[in-house]
Structure formats: structure tokens, C-alpha cells
Amino acid sequence: MRPLTILAIDDDPLIGLVVSAFVQRLGHVVVHVLSGEEGIAEYQREPFDLVLVDRQMPGLDGLATTQALRELQQSSGWRPIIMLSAGAATDEQVLALNAGCDDFIAKPVNFQILEAKINAFWRIARMQQQIAGQHEELLRYSSMEAEERRICGFLMERLVRRDLLDNPLIRYLLQPASEVSGDLLLASSSRSGDIYVMLADATGHGLPAALTLIPLSQAFYTMAAKGFQLDTIARELNHQHRIYSPPDRFVAAMMAVYSPRELTLEVWNGGLPAAMVINDSGRVVRSFRSLNLPLGILPDSEFVCETETAQVNGASHLLLYSDGLIEAENAAGEPFGGERLLQVLAAGAPEQCLGRLQQAVQEHLQEAVAHDDLSCLLLDCRPPLQAPLLQVAPEVVACELADSWQFNITLEAAQLRRLDLEPLLTEFCNTLGLDKQRQGPFSLIVRELLTNALDHGLLGLGSELKNGPDGFENYLLARHERLQSLSQGQIELDISQTGSLQGNCLRIEVIDSGPGFDWARQQQIPAGEVLGLYHGRGLQLVGRLCDNLEICGRGNQVIAKLYWGQAPSTE
Numbered sequence: 001m002r003p004l005t006i007l008a009i010d011d012d013p014l015i016g017l018v019v020s021a022f023v024q025r026l027g028h029v030v031v032h033v034l035s036g037e038e039g040i041a042e043y044q045r046e047p048f049d050l051v052l053v054d055r056q057m058p059g060l061d062g063l064a065t066t067q068a069l070r071e072l073q074q075s076s077g078w079r080p081i082i083m084l085s086a087g088a089a090t091d092e093q094v095l096a097l098n099a100g101c102d103d104f105i106a107k108p109v110n111f112q113i114l115e116a117k118i119n120a121f122w123r124i125a126r127m128q129q130q131i132a133g134q135h136e137e138l139l140r141y142s143s144m145e146a147e148e149r150r151i152c153g154f155l156m157e158r159l160v161r162r163d164l165l166d167n168p169l170i171r172y173l174l175q176p177a178s179e180v181s182g183d184l185l186l187a188s189s190s191r192s193g194d195i196y197v198m199l200a201d202a203t204g205h206g207l208p209a210a211l212t213l214i215p216l217s218q219a220f221y222t223m224a225a226k227g228f229q230l231d232t233i234a235r236e237l238n239h240q241h242r243i244y245s246p247p248d249r250f251v252a253a254m255m256a257v258y259s260p261r262e263l264t265l266e267v268w269n270g271g272l273p274a275a276m277v278i279n280d281s282g283r284v285v286r287s288f289r290s291l292n293l294p295l296g297i298l299p300d301s302e303f304v305c306e307t308e309t310a311q312v313n314g315a316s317h318l319l320l321y322s323d324g325l326i327e328a329e330n331a332a333g334e335p336f337g338g339e340r341l342l343q344v345l346a347a348g349a350p351e352q353c354l355g356r357l358q359q360a361v362q363e364h365l366q367e368a369v370a371h372d373d374l375s376c377l378l379l380d381c382r383p384p385l386q387a388p389l390l391q392v393a394p395e396v397v398a399c400e401l402a403d404s405w406q407f408n409i410t411l412e413a414a415q416l417r418r419l420d421l422e423p424l425l426t427e428f429c430n431t432l433g434l435d436k437q438r439q440g441p442f443s444l445i446v447r448e449l450l451t452n453a454l455d456h457g458l459l460g461l462g463s464e465l466k467n468g469p470d471g472f473e474n475y476l477l478a479r480h481e482r483l484q485s486l487s488q489g490q491i492e493l494d495i496s497q498t499g500s501l502q503g504n505c506l507r508i509e510v511i512d513s514g515p516g517f518d519w520a521r522q523q524q525i526p527a528g529e530v531l532g533l534y535h536g537r538g539l540q541l542v543g544r545l546c547d548n549l550e551i552c553g554r555g556n557q558v559i560a561k562l563y564w565g566q567a568p569s570t571e
Helices: 013-025 036-045 062-076 090-099 111-159 207-225 230-244 337-345 350-365 413-417 421-432 436-458 471-484 519-523 527-531 537-545
Strands: 005-009 029-033 050-054 081-085 103-106 170-175 183-189 195-202 251-259 264-270 275-278 284-288 307-311 317-321 374-380 405-412 490-500 503-512 548-552 557-564
Touching: 005 013, 005 036, 013 029, 013 111, 029 036, 036 050, 036 062, 050 062, 050 111, 062 081, 062 090, 081 090, 090 103, 103 111, 170 183, 170 350, 183 207, 183 374, 195 207, 195 317, 195 374, 207 230, 207 251, 230 251, 230 264, 251 317, 264 275, 284 307, 307 471, 317 350, 337 350, 350 374, 405 413, 413 471, 413 490, 421 436, 436 490, 436 503, 436 537, 436 557, 537 548, 537 557
Parallel strands: 005 029, 005 050, 050 081, 081 103
Antiparallel strands: 170 374, 183 195, 195 251, 251 264, 264 307, 275 284, 275 317, 317 374, 405 490, 490 503, 503 557, 548 557
């Protein structure tokens, strides 16, 4: 620590010389002046670390000089002032202290006492320097932290696609406990029209929690858009999290995929409160509790995914929420709790429940501050107002000659056991170079034909298994069991495109090695009756999407044709 700079103000030259010499021997720098006026002028040029001022002086005395110095210190900062006085009476000491002095030494000066007091103020000066340094460091840290929060917030805004969350079927509530949220809400749609949603709650909150979520968002968007299955997405998210996040950071997450076409919900829950399916009366008719550990706990080799699937005919909405909702505590330490949540849900229409929840939580907290992020996502699962079968509007497309090509693939039993249709269809569309007008009908046709060939042709599943409220879940359970034990059988997919002066044709053929089915009886069921069933809509849908549908042989060979431009008059 540098030596002190000391200003000695005393009208007695001898005393000033003696005091200055003593202070210099202590290792400090001393400037001696003979009047209060000179002392003030000197201090204005340089704010000294310590001032020694005599009580009795002509002109400005010690009291007036001290008061003037204190006024100067309002802008330059506090420095200690010690008064030296021949009058040691209590009244004199009181006057000195009231004038602004920090200490008092009686004359003749006891140099041991003077040294001790200088050392004491030197220690204070050292502490002031340390505090000033720490203050500057805190300011730098605060500035850096603010910049980091700004950048992280910017990244989160770009990575979290608000435009996708603005889907008319989605409502959400997100209240961060700090400037940056440690909860993440994501939504995406696949090429087939399925809606994927995700709610993630990282360990802690604020900036550290938000940073662990960034790698997950991009993986989710990429895989959901391609229609990957939830268990595949969950495995990839766990893999990404273990690569890019510290080992003590985990992410509780939940994903759901809703198929408006099939009116089905599939949910993967890893460590979050149970998702709830709510009917139009606000009653919970189905819940999806956590069956999996949060992301990041298990290595890839031990990570096991378990999903649940349900038919949502007659159901209304799916509610996902983080534990910050039910654990929000008021000033008395009472959590919001699951009972209040159910009461809010039952109080009105489900589509308005997020507004009611926000108000109820605020009323519960009152003046208390939530210590965790609060997030909810509400997905509308009501059947479309139109008929559930896709209505394809007629298109008028100028006839351009198409390139002729053929694509063929044979899927064996081992491949069929781990078949993920949506990414396969996406790859088909990209590889074949199909335009957007044909991608949707093509994907739906291939999906339905391959699913029928696998489920009914090779696995021997009867559509009647889907009858009844629990039929769909029973069907999926039987499908999973039979698929895992499938040891033989194959499905051949042949896709070709031809063009002529009369028109262009996209031909899709699916052949399975199964025994077939009574397709003639299936075609005799009126379309109006099919709409009221839990099954049998696949072929009806394919028939509406394509221009020509042909079922051959035992029913294990199906050919669908799509024309654009001018269709040929004869085949």
C-alpha cells in the first residue's frame, strides 16, 4: 500500500516542522501550511488522505477550516480530519467533533498517540481502497452479466420460435423468475400435419438454466419437422444434453404429439408433473405421469424411453405445466398446489384456463415473489369442424412434362421393427424432388398404405380391436408386442413417375408378404358409416387423395395413382 499524503495546517512554524518531521519518519508524505485559507487552497489542488488541523489560528480557525474541508469532500469523497488543540477540555473536543473532525489530540502532542491514530486511519484507507476495488470489480461483473443476459435473451428469442407457438391450437403462459427463463416452450408441425409440443424445465433458473436448453431446441425443431417418433427425439435430446451441459445439470421435460387426422395423443414425460387431458367441462379425463428420468441423468446406453398413447375422441385440451406452477409459495410458505389447479380448471371453459390460472397464482402469491419459473402450454385437441377425412381441393395445374424415374425399396422384418415412417417420407420427398403440391398427398398415401401393409398384412391386427373407448390403446399395445416378435415377412414399396403428352402420373405400389384381407367387403362399407368408426378410414382417405386406387390379389397389393396436368383418358 502506498504511503499517506498528509496535510498539516498550523500557524506555529516550529510545531508544524516538528509534526511534519515525525510523520515523514513514519514513511508518509507531508505538506505543511500556516493558515486555514492556505490549507483549503492546497486541498482544492489535491485531496489529501489525512488532514491535521490546529484549533487556534488567525483568520479561519480550526473549526471553520474543518467545515470548509467537509464541503469540499462532498464532491471528492470522505477523508479523515484530526484536530490538534492546546485546550483539552471536553467542551473543546465536542466542538471539534461537531464541526466535522474525526478525532482529537491535545497539545503538547503525544507522538505515540499521533502515530497510533495515523496508523488507524491508514488501515481505514487500505480498507477503502479494497472496497473501491471490489466495487469496480462488481460493476465490471454486473456489466458483463447484463451483457451475457442480453445476448442469451437474444439467442433464446431467436431459438424459441414464437411464430410456431402462435399456432391457433396452442396457448401458453411463461413467467420467468428472473430476467431469463429456465423453462422452455417449443412447438412444431410435421409434414403430415401432426403437432409436436415440448415443455422443458432446466435445473435452477435464470441464465445458467437457459444456456443448458439452447442445444435442445434445435434438435427438437429439426426432428419434429421431419416427423420422428417421440422416443427417438427423447434419445437424441438426452444425447445432446450430455454433450453440451455439465454433468450436474439436468432437464425435466415433456413432449407430446397430436395427430388431428387420427385424433390421437402420444406423450413422453421425463420428470415433470403429470400432463392432463381436460374435457369441455374442465374435468381431467386422462393424465400422463412421468415414466422417465429427466434428460441428462442416464448415459445413452442406459436411457430408456416410455411413451403413452391415447385416443382423444370427445376430449378437449391437453395441459402441460412445470412444477413452478404448483410449487409457487405465498408469504406463509403455502404452495399453490394441485388441488387449486383442479379447481381453476373446473371453473370454466378449458380454452380460457390459462388466464384463470395466471390470476389465481397472483392472488395466491399476493406480495410474495415466485422463486421458480412458471410455464404452461395448452393444446387444443378438439376434432376439426370439418369431416375428419382430408378434403382435397381440385387443382388446376399447367401440364408440364415430368421426368420419368422409378424408386424401389424392400423392408425386411428387422427394418420394420424399428421403422420410423415420418423421417422416411421426408427423405422420399427430398430424394424424389416432389413439389409442395404433391408432397402432402404423397406422404399421406404412402403412410396409410405402408401402415396397412404392416399392421394388417404382416402383424395380423384386426381393425375391430379399435372399437370402444379403450380400443385404440389396446390396439397399440397388441401392435407393439407383435412388432417386437416379428421375425419374418417383408414389404415392398415401388414408386415411379412417368410423363407423356397426355399427362403426368405418380404411381405408388405397396406389396406385403402377408395373407391379405377381405378388401371387397371393406369397400362395401358406406363412407358415412366409416366416419363413425374408430377404424377403417385409411383406405377411404387414400381413395380421396389419389385419382385411382386399385387393390389386387388377396389384398396384399395396392396401387395408387396421382395425375397432374391433363390425366389420360385411358389406362
